[in-house]
Amino acid sequence: MVPQEKMVRILADVHTAEAIIETSVIYPDTSLMVFNREQEEILKKHGVSKEDFRTSYRYYLDNLREMDKLYEIIVDTLSVRESKAQAAGSSEQQ
Template structure:
């Protein structure tokens, strides 16, 4: 499965949210803290990677990704709507989203380094 649909959805939501001026954006009542959003965004990208690495057919890969996301939200006790509302809010505040994604990218890079340092079985 290509990362395109999910990345496209994230970019599209950021663009749509960008139509609203940051000072006008009202935080949703279910706004997730930045730390929680960072954890979830890291997991979203790890889930994408797992699904892409599975080399499943597109429909099976999409079903797997949806299940991984559902499990992730359940484990973190977060609704998907709270996640997307929070994402849109942070996207309006580009500085916040940029800062969060900097941490997400650092976290993913650290995981990669740790994985590469592990002995092969």
């Protein structure tokens, strides 16, 4: 199973990729194709196979308390990333 810390990083990356794709790709079929490619790259970057990711995700789906804990950390991680991006954007505008 993928360790929780790594799962947080993977899912945070996946949600970031989803948000970028949603705002930049017009057609649903294209979005799905781009998302699938991005997800493969994210898993490769973290050294996790699709099967290990799916098995771990299924574990969290079957253990909703654990999933809740996982997503609390993911939301915090995404908030920090957003704050850093906003700070970087405002410093570029100055």
